[in-house]
Amino acid sequence: MSEQIISPDLNFVKEVIASGGESLKKCYQCSTCTVVCGMTPDKTPFPRKEMLYAQWGMKDKLVSNPDIWLCHQCSDCTAFCPRGAKPGEVLGAIRKMTIKKYSKPTALGSMVSEPKSAILLFAIPTIIFLIFVMIQGHFTEGVPRGEGGIISFSKFMPPIPYIDFLFIPLASLVVLSFVLGIKEYWSDMSKSCGKAKGGDINKSIIDTIVEILSHKRFKECNVTKDRKISHLLVFYSFIGLAITTSIAVFYLYFLKWESPYPQTNIIKIIGNISGIALLIGISMIVSNRIKNKDKAGMGSYFDWLFIVIVYGVGATGMFAQIFRLLDIAIIAYPMYFAHLVFIFALFAYAPFSKMAHMVYRTTAMVFAKHIGRDKIA
Ligand code: SF4
Ligand code: SF4
Structure with a gap:
């Protein structure tokens, strides 16, 4: 099995938290959010994986990810999350960072x-x-x-x-x-x-x-x-x-x-x-x-x-x-x-x-x- 080395970008994690995703660290990956989300495709669904990427500071996997925009912030996942991790808000924070990255200057x-x-x-x-x-x-x-x-x-x-x-x-x-x-x-x-x-x-x-x-x-x-x-x-x-x-x-x-x-x-x-x-x-x-x-x-x-x-x-x-x-x-x-x-x-x-x-x-x-x-x- 090939090894994948992950280099967390801690500044990115801090930025997500500062941008409105302050509840990010509460997520314990139960997947309830993914189950209740009515927008996500069945294959590699969201938003659980995005919560994991964000916790690990995997910026490149997130900002260039079309899934963060398929989410329409309906907040169903936020309402059902047992940990109060607010995945809808975290995705909103990541979308904000995407806008910041791509808009010039x-x-x-x-x-x-x-x-x-x-x-x-x-x-x-x-x-x-x-x-x-x-x-x-x-x-x-x-x-x-x-x-x-x-x-x-x-x-x-x-x-x-x-x-x-x-x-x-x-x-x-x-x-x-x-x-x-x-x-x-x-x-x-x-x-x-x-x-x-x-x-x-x-x-x-x-x-x-x-x-x-x-x-x-x-x-x-x-x-x-x-x-x-x-x-x-x-x-x-x-x-x-x-x-x-x-x-x-x-x-x-x-x-x-x-x-x-x-x-x-x-x-x-x-x-x-x-x-x-x-x-x-x-x-x-x-x-x-x-x-x-x-x-x-x-x-x-x-x-x-x-x-x-x-x-x-x-x-x-x-x-x-x-x-x-x-x-x-x-x-x-x-x-x-x-x-x-x-x-x-x-x-x-x-x-x-x-x-x-x-x-x-x-x-x-x-x-x-x-x-x-x-x-x-
Ligand atoms: S965000 Fe909440 S519902 Fe989704 S995986 Fe994390 S703890 Fe579970
Ligand atoms: S807020 Fe986004 S991720 Fe959460 S249930 Fe709604 S569409 Fe899905």
Whole structure:
């Protein structure tokens, strides 16, 4: 029998513990978690083996492992674990470390995952937008009103040049970071699972998209069943807000039409429905976390930073609009300013925050389907 030498990476163990997997050492390998998990394939199932890898500090076996993303953190395993080792939370901590490893530049990843940098994360966009406000002379000359004397956010922060000057290069960097991360992650998964052979990659991509759109995987959850509706609301509200942004770009660049748009215009209808869905969905996520905290845990700083940013985007956007319509400039402009800060945080930190789970989970699901590993067909 051949011998396998294991060199535990103790720093990795410490990092998993610090990232929210503090219960890791309680695991005594009984396999209850693997038995109750509805997502795991029968062959080399998870999450017991991941608990062992994590205890042994086998970093390479974990961060390039597609299984950690097939887990949807339903918390069934955490609820049934007889030792309170919280395997669902440990896998969540490992996913966070995967995001940190693959998202470039890694220094920014470390910054986003550290609670001590939280103030800096919001200070950066605040300073940028304050400079834009000062350049335009709003502090000394006030903000010009729009047509008919109404409050106009386009006059406060004109899309051309300020918003586009900032967000177009930012969006390009975010896409580049994700492309580099996906490429490296796919290559590492291929090395650790063996090169994917034979599968139809287009079919794997289409099946993954269909599965994500229907949130079929969430049906397997028992302990946190109500996650499906809240997650669907947030997911589709993001799609709605992306459509709204695309229409705004079309209006601005092709029709030369700046906001504010009438409340009856399609852009406002989709935007408002999406904004309300976002606030309801994220409130449900928070309420479910509190309700299930004994069984599933409250989540880590990483989870809560994302929740705060999404809440911030939705709430400031909604309040900015309400106070604009009420013509209360003294609240409407600061609210819109805060909205821009939260939007910046959502986009700029996307490759390093929980937002990145959409990208890495999708990649792992495509890979797993491609190699015939995924249980959910
Ligand atoms: S995490 Fe809990 S249920 Fe899973 S193997 Fe360890 S002790 Fe058993
Ligand atoms: S959290 Fe749910 S999906 Fe993830 S390993 Fe545990 S039981 Fe399986």
